Amino acid sequence: MTGNIVRHIMDPKHLLDVDGLRADFPILQQHVHGKLLAYLDNAATTQKPLQVIEAVDHYYRTYNANIHRGVHTLSEQATAAFENARRQIQKFIHAPSWKEIIFTRGTTEAINLVAQAYARPLLRAGDEIIISEMEHHSNIVPWQMLAGQTGAVLRAVPINDNGELLLDAYEKLLGPKTRLVALTHVSNALGTINPVKRIIDMAHAHGAVILIDGAQAIAHTVVDVQALDCDFYVFSGHKLYGPTGTGVLYGKEKLLDAMPPWQGGGDMIKAVTLEKTVFNDLPYKFEAGTPHISGVIGLGAAIDYVTRIGLDNIAAHEADLTTYATDAAGGIKGLRIIGTARFKSGILSFTLAGIHPHDVGTILDHEGIAVRTGHHCAMPVMEHFSLPATTRASFACYNTRAEIDRLMQGLKRCREIFA
Amino acid sequence: MMFDLKSLYQEIIVDHNRHPRNFGKLENADRVAEGYNPLCGDRLNLYVKLDDGRISDLHFDGSGCAISVASASLMTDALKGKTLAEAERMFNTFHELVTDEHAPGPEQAAQLGKLAALLGVREYPARVKCATLCWHTLQSALEGDKTPVSTE
Numbered sequence: 001m002t003g004n005i006v007r008h009i010m011d012p013k014h015l016l017d018v019d020g021l022r023a024d025f026p027i028l029q030q031h032v033h034g035k036l037l038a039y040l041d042n043a044a045t046t047q048k049p050l051q052v053i054e055a056v057d058h059y060y061r062t063y064n065a066n067i068h069r070g071v072h073t074l075s076e077q078a079t080a081a082f083e084n085a086r087r088q089i090q091k092f093i094h095a096p097s098w099k100e101i102i103f104t105r106g107t108t109e110a111i112n113l114v115a116q117a118y119a120r121p122l123l124r125a126g127d128e129i130i131i132s133e134m135e136h137h138s139n140i141v142p143w144q145m146l147a148g149q150t151g152a153v154l155r156a157v158p159i160n161d162n163g164e165l166l167l168d169a170y171e172k173l174l175g176p177k178t179r180l181v182a183l184t185h186v187s188n189a190l191g192t193i194n195p196v197k198r199i200i201d202m203a204h205a206h207g208a209v210i211l212i213d214g215a216q217a218i219a220h221t222v223v224d225v226q227a228l229d230c231d232f233y234v235f236s237g238h239k240l241y242g243p244t245g246t247g248v249l250y251g252k253e254k255l256l257d258a259m260p261p262w263q264g265g266g267d268m269i270k271a272v273t274l275e276k277t278v279f280n281d282l283p284y285k286f287e288a289g290t291p292h293i294s295g296v297i298g299l300g301a302a303i304d305y306v307t308r309i310g311l312d313n314i315a316a317h318e319a320d321l322t323t324y325a326t327d328a329a330g331g332i333k334g335l336r337i338i339g340t341a342r343f344k345s346g347i348l349s350f351t352l353a354g355i356h357p358h359d360v361g362t363i364l365d366h367e368g369i370a371v372r373t374g375h376h377c378a379m380p381v382m383e384h385f386s387l388p389a390t391t392r393a394s395f396a397c398y399n400t401r402a403e404i405d406r407l408m409q410g411l412k413r414c415r416e417i418f419a
Numbered sequence: 420m421m422f423d424l425k426s427l428y429q430e431i432i433v434d435h436n437r438h439p440r441n442f443g444k445l446e447n448a449d450r451v452a453e454g455y456n457p458l459c460g461d462r463l464n465l466y467v468k469l470d471d472g473r474i475s476d477l478h479f480d481g482s483g484c485a486i487s488v489a490s491a492s493l494m495t496d497a498l499k500g501k502t503l504a505e506a507e508r509m510f511n512t513f514h515e516l517v518t519d520e521h522a523p524g525p526e527q528a529a530q531l532g533k534l535a536a537l538l539g540v541r542e543y544p545a546r547v548k549c550a551t552l553c554w555h556t557l558q559s560a561l562e563g564d565k566t567p568v569s570t571e
Contacts (some may be wrong), residue, residue, distance in 0.1 A: 356484035358459045359428075362543060366424045374459055388460030388482060417434075418430050418485070 008277065016317045020399050024049040024305075028398060035368025038403040043216060043394035044187050044346055044372050045238045048302070052242060056294045066290055067078035068267055082293055085300030086283070092303050093233065094224040095250050099282040102256070103291050106247035107215040108138040110234035111182070113286060114211055115142040117262040118232075119180055125151025128177040130208070132165055133384055134187045137377040139213045145181060152179070155217040159384060163190035163339040170199070174206040180209040185217035189378035189392070190339030191322075191347030193221070200230050209255070215239055219396070220318060220345050222311050225250055241396075242302035243295040249286070254283050263288040306397075314397045318346035321395045325404045331407055332411050338390050346395035349376070352411060355418050357391040363417060364391075367410040369403075427539035427546075428485065431493075436485035441495035445478035453567040454481075456548055461487045465556045474498050474506060477557075484549050486540060491553035493534050503529030503561060510554050513537075517547055 014124055024030050025047045030037050039047060059081065065074035067082050083098075090098045104110040119129070129143050133156050147154045157170040165183075174181075181203040186193050196212055202209040211232035214223060218235040225233050234256070237246030251259075261268055261279050265288030272277040279285050306314065325348045328333050334353030351361055361373035372392045375382045382388065434447050445466030454531055461483030461565040468476040482488075488538040498506050512530055516523045540550045552568070559568045 356459070358461075358484040358546070358549065359486070362427065362546060363424060382460070388462070417424070418433060 016313055016397060018317070018398060018400055019403065021049075021309070024051065025398055026047075026050060026053070032368040032370070033366050038369045038399075038406050040393040040395065040399065040403065040407060041370045041372050042219075042396035042399070043239070043376075043392065045244065046219060046241045046396050047398070048241055048243070048298075049305050051305050052247055052301045053297045056243060056298040059294045059297050066294055068284070071341075076292055081297045081300070083152055085296045085303075088300045088303045089248055092223075092307065093218075093250055094226050094246075096226060099252050100250055100256060101249065101282045102249040102286045103296055104234075104247040104249050105245055105292070106236040106238070107213060107234050108142075110232075110247050110249035111139055111211065111213065112142045113262050114182075114232050114234070114251070115146045117259045117286070118209075118251075118255065119146055119152075120149060121260060123150040123152040123179055126177060127152045127179045128173075128175070129153070130155050130157060130170070130173050130178055130181045130183075130203075132170075132183050133159045133380050134163065134165065134190060134192065135182075135184055135380070136188050136213065136215065137379070138215075139182055139184060140380070153177075156380070157183070159190075159192075159381075161385075162341050163187065163192045163197075163381075164341045165192075165194055167195070167198070171202060172206065174202060176206075178203070178208040181208050182213065183210070184213040184215075184347045185223075186214075186220065186347075187339070187378070187381070188216045188347070189349055189376040189381045189390070190341065191349065191394075192219075192339060192341035193343040193345050195343075196230070197228055200228055204229070214259075215313075216345060216347075219306065219387070220311075221313070221315055225380070231255055237295065237299040237302065239307060240299070240302050242299035243292070245292045246295040246299045250374040253282065256286070259286075261285050261288070265289045267291075309397060312376055317397060318395050318399075321399055321401065321404060322346045322348065324401050325393065325395075325407070328404060328408045332408060333415060335411065338385055338387065347392060349390045349392045351387060351390055352414060355414050357389040358392045359418070360411070360414050363414045364407070364410045367406065367413065369407055369410050371407075427543060429532065429536045431536045431541065432485060432489040432539075435489035435492040437478075439488050441476075441478045441492065441499075443478055443480055445476060450560040451541070451562060452556045452560035454552045454559070455567050455569050456483070456487070456552050457569060458545075459484060459487075459549065460550055461549065463487070463491055463553060463556060465491075465553065465560050467557070467560050469503075473500060473502050475500070479508040479553065483552070484546075486537070486546055486549035487552050488549045490537055492556065493537065494553050497532060497534055498557075506557070506561070509534075510558060513554060514551060517541055517550055 063074045063077040065078045067079040086101045155173045209231045212230045214235040219240045233250040238244040268288040338349045357373035374389050448466035449469045450467040463481030466478040479491045499527045537550045542548045
C-alpha cells in the first residue's frame with residue numbers, strides 16, 4: 001500500500017519480549033476488582049514505562065528550572081534536555097529541521113493552531129476545507145469553527161461499510177476551491193489505516209495544503225514526514241507512552257515561517273516595547289509561555305524507549321494481537337466488528353447483540369479488563385453505522401494473547417448475565 | 420474493592436431491560452420530554468398523561484444501556500397513578516439514595532419499593548447518570564421545559 005511508510009512486517013526473529021516490557025510498566029502489576037489489570041484502552045492513552053516516569057521525576061528532583069531564560073546551571077540543564085527532546089522528535093518523524101517541531105498541549109491544540117494561525121488569515125468565503133466522516137471530533141470542530149469565522153465551506157469524504165475512505169469521492173471533492181485537507185492517518189474508532197501517501201499526493205495535485213492527524217498512528221507505525229510530503233503532521237505524547245499535556249505540530253518550515261504567531265506571551269518574542277513586539281524565530285514563535293518542560297522531557301524518554309524496542313517490532317506484535325483478537329471475536333455469539341478495513345491498526349471496535357456497550361464495559365471492568373465504551377469522540381462514525389456506541393479494545397506493545405483470551409471470556413460472561 | 424456484579428445486574432434489572440414496561444409512544448400525551456446522555460448515547464423520550472394533578476399514564480421509548488432502560492421501565496411502573504407531589508417526593512428520595520455518600524439503610528431502601536434494585540449503581544459512579552436520566556427527563560416534562568435534558 002504505502003511502501004515503506006506504513007510497515008506491518010511479521011518477522012519472527014524480532015518478536016517482542018513482552019514479559020520483559022511489562023516489567024517496565026508499574027501500573028500493569030496491579031489488580032482491579034481482584035483480577036490482574038488487562039489494560040486494553042491504549043487508543044485513549046497508553047501507560048507509561050518507568051523510564052518515562054523516572055525522567056520526569058529526575059527533572060523535578062534535580063534540575064527543575066525555567067528554560068531559555070536563566071544563565072544559571074539548572075536552567076541550562078533544563079533547556080538542554082528540553083531542546084534535546086525536540087531533536088529526538090525531529091529524528092523520530094524524519095523532519096528535515098528541528099525548527100519544524102512545535103510543542104503543543106496535544107493533537108487538539110496542534111490542529112487548532114493550524115486552523116487559526118495558518119488557515120484563518122488565508123481563507124475567503126466559499127473556499128473549501130476537506131475532512132472525512134471518520135475524523136475524531138478534534139479534527140472536525142476546529143474546522144467547523146474556522147468555517148464559521150471565514151465563510152469557508154467544510155466538505156467530508158464519506159466512508160464505506162468496512163470503514164474505509166472512498167477515494168473516488170475524495171478525488172471528486174478536490175477542486176480549485178480546496179484550500180486545505182485535514183485527514184486522520186489511523187481512525188481511532190475503526191482502526192482503519194488510511195493510504196496517507198496517496199491522499200497527500202492527491203491534495204497536492206490540486207494545490208491544496210494537507211494536515212495529517214497522527215494521534216493514532218505515531219505509536220504504531222513508522223512516520224516519515226519527508227517521504228509522506230505532508231504539510232502538517234500532528235500527534236500527542238500521551239498516546240506514545242509519554243506524559244499527558246504534550247503534543248507536537250510538525251509543519252514545513254516555509255509554511256510555519258509565513259504564519260503569524262497564534263498566542264502571544266513570553267518566549268515567543270525577541271523584543272517588546274509598549275507599542276510593538278518583534279516576534280521570535282521558529283519554533284519559539286509558536287511557543288508562548290512556559291511550556292510543559294517535564295512532559296516534553298518525559299516524551300523524549302518515551303521516544304528513546306520506543307526506538308529501543310523498534311517501531312517495526314511493536315507494529316508486528318500488535319498486528320499479531322489484532323489478527324488473534326479478530327479471529328477469537330468470530331467465536332463470540334452476536335459479536336459484530338465495526339471497522340473491517342483491509343489495512344487495520346490494533347483496534348477492535350464491536351457491538352454485542354442485545355447488550356449495550358456501557359454494560360459490556362462495566363462487566364469487563366469487573367474482570368479487571370479496561371476497554372473504552374461510547375462514541376469514541378467520533379459521532380459521525382457512529383451515525384454512519386447507525387449505532388449509539390461501540391465497545392473498543394485497543395492494543396499496545398505490552399498486551400498479550402492471554403489478555404485477549406480474558407477479554408473473550410469476559411464477553412461470554414456478558415452473554416451469561418444477559419442470557 | 421470487591422463488589423458483586425449481581426448487585427448491579429439484578430434479575431429484575433435484566434428483566435426490565437429485556438421486557439421494558441410502558442414502552443412506546445403515548446398518543447395524546449399532555450407532556451413530552453427528551454433525555455440524552457452524551458457519554459454513552461442513551462436517548463429516551465418520556466410521554467406523560469395528566470389527569471387532575473395525577474399521572475394517569477406514563478410511557479417511554481428510546482435506546483440505552485440496561486441500567487437506563489430498566490430504570491425508566493421501573494419508574495414508569497412506580498409513578499402511574501401517583502400525584503405530582505408524590506412523584507416529586509419519589510424523585511427526591513431516589514436521587515438522594517443513589518447519590519448520597521452514605522449507603523441507605525434497609526428502611527430507606529424499602530421506601531423505594533422495586534426501585535431499590537437500582538441502588539447497585541452507587542458502587543459505579545459512572546453509571547449513576549444512567550439510572551437518573553429518566554427521572555431528570557420526567558422533571559423536565561412536568562416543568563414543561565422544551566430543551567432536551569442532558570446529563571452532561
